[in-house]
Amino acid sequence: MTAEGPARTGGGSAVVPGPLLAVEGVTKVFPGVTALDGVGFEVRPGEVHALVGENGAGKSTLVRVLGGVHGPDLGTMTLDGAPYAPQDPAEALAAGVRIVHQELSVLPNLTVAENLFLERLPRRFGVVDFRQANRDATDLLARVGLDVSPRTRMGELSVAQTQLVEIARALAARARLLVLDEPTATLTAHETRRLFEIVRDLRSMGTAVVYISHHLDEIFQVCDRVTVLRNGRHVGTHPVGDLTSADLVRLMVGREFADDHPFPGDVTPGEVVLAVDGLGVRGLDATVSFDVRAGEIVGVAGLVGAGRTETMRALFGADRADGGTVTVGGRRVTIRRPRDAVRAGISFATEDRKAQGLILPMGGDVNITLAALRKVTRGGLLRRDAERAQAAAMASRMRVKAPDITTAVGTLSGGNQQKVVLARWLYRDARVLIMDEPTRGIDVGARHEIYAIVAELARQGRAIVMVSSDLPELIGMCHRILVFSRGRVVGDVPRAEFDHERLLSLAYSGFLNGARPEPEGGDRVD
Structure with missing residues (x-):
């Protein structure tokens, strides 16, 4: 069952009504497994919409469908009221849909600036203007709080730094719909807070954000509504203000956990x-x-x-x-x-x-x-x-x-x-x-x-x-x-x-x- 009504945020700001993205009855079958089974949900302009579920619930498959990596076997999608069926990631990007995947995809032998503007390197007199690319990259890196030279080769960065570059790359695309798949997986509290500021800025500009995270506290901090998947099926969509973290866990896994961190307090360290x-x-x-x-x-x-x-x-x-x-x-x-x-x-x-x-x-x-x-x-x-x-x-x-x-x-x-x-x-x-x-x-x-x-x-x-x-x-x-x-x-x-x-x-x-x-x-x- 889907809970509709106005989405709410921690600050009580209203969300523009009407969907930017509408997914209806999407099914995707792989050999031996139905990854998505009739999934449907909507994302509104200027909304941060959480997508949660256990590993194997279908989140990653749904993201790949949105990004043109996979085509649905059944079901339809619309973007701003028009049919949306990208045949590849390039078509999705051209339509204004940008995905920051959980599994990072960068070219390690190219510089940070080259990775940031790979699809659209600035040119001057028909030649790549690397000076301009480095200047633009410096601004983007500052926006995500990453203090590295744009001339640094990607292979020299840590996983967390690479994650921030991927986020900066998504910002450079100026997407209408931005999908963030586990964006804080390796970020510290400081980098996470900076990311939340960026997400809120995007929301205020009318950008729709699909936010995927296993850190449930993040859902309550930055998201307006949350859609829950379980075993490839849509379980429900709710305003985050109507749920507790315990409610989300029950919806995701169908069971409760007695202790989030089973510290071995009965163990006395030895030699x-x-x-x-x-x-x-x-x-x-x-x-x-x-x-x-x-x-x-x-x-x-x-x-x-x-x-x-x-x-x-x-x-x-x-x-x-x-x-x-x-x-x-x-x-x-x-x-x-x-x-x-x-x-x-x-x-x-x-x-x-x-x-x-x-x-x-x-x-x-x-x-x-x-x-x-x-x-x-x-x-x-x-x-x-x-x-x-x-x-x-x-x-x-x-x-x-x-x-x-x-x-x-x-x-x-x-x-x-x-x-x-x-x-x-x-x-x-x-x-x-x-x-x-x-x-x-x-x-x-x-x-x-x-x-x-x-x-x-x-x-x-x-x-x-x-x-x-x-x-x-x-x-x-x-x-x-x-x-x-x-x-x-x-x-x-x-x-x-x-x-x-x-x-x-x-x-x-x-x-x-x-x-x-x-x-x-x-x-x-x-």
Whole structure:
């Protein structure tokens, strides 16, 4: 049932009546699955319209239909009253529909400016005017709050910085309908607030925005109405002011969760498993030191560019470290490449699981056993039956939902892909598990399952490092939180002293008037 009536916002502003986009009875079938089953909803001019649902609910398929990637098998769409049936993304863009996809699509060897204006680079006397492109790019980057040179190659940016470039690229298109698919997945609170300001500005100018997010608090902060999908079907459309977050969860998943963050409070951390002392990381001004105990979940917080991911990559050997020592289980280890880290018992679930963590065309069997092939080989030959059986057992333990263990992981939902990554490192029996943005792009149900798995791993005595831009996630799950600011650890905050404002203040401490952050003394952070 669809709840109509005027959309409401936190500020009580009215929304222009009448749909800009109308979707009616859209169905899309792929081999073996009906991704969309008679879906219909409307988006009004000057409205921020949320689209929510679990992974696999049909949101991404619907976005691809809107963007001309897929054509519907049944149903119709209209844009501003005229039939709308884009045959490809170029037609959608020409009609004024711009999509910022969850899976980022940039050209890493081109500059930021070239990516921003790829479809319409400015020209002068028939030649590309790169000076003008860089000037225009500087203005767009400032608008989204990204402080990088427009001449920087995209491949040098982090995932979060790339996300901001994608948003800036969408703004450059001046679309009538802008679709944002998980736009804050890797953004910190500061970048998220800036994005909300941009969205509100677009709304005031009459632009329609479809906003997709698994962070339900964002829906209530920035959206007017919300459409809920479940199993490819339209469940309902409601003004956000008529719902609570609990109502949304029930509509999305048909069940409730007793505890959003199942912190393993029954675990008392044991001996030090991982000790990092004076680790030098390229691009950071200071060295990094910390330790993690058996059964302990240590969070890592900080703004984009603070050095969180860079430190973890250097620790794992993915990037070169400049000095320092690493000790695992009391034994000093030398890590020059990821292979050394894996042999030492350190695992790393990267922030970009699709590009760096998984072999998407291959099945779960191949991806799970990849780090421990010796377990399924004999005489140098791979035992495929053993590989499938052992991977299936591990997938079952991780509650991976897939048609078969040999199903290509690229076809699985984000939550199930993340479970496959975790299954790989458990199959390897890693003592230390580093997780960078472990719930990025994962729905509320799968996120809860990931949290439960992490809590159970802590109970098993594994040492866990959780890097996240989601501060409530760290507060809910961790024993301690390390706060990074401009390449330094400026705080090591125990759970008893967790305070959202204090943690944010520490994260910003290195970015105030060019200040250089100084570490707090001892364990207490004031």
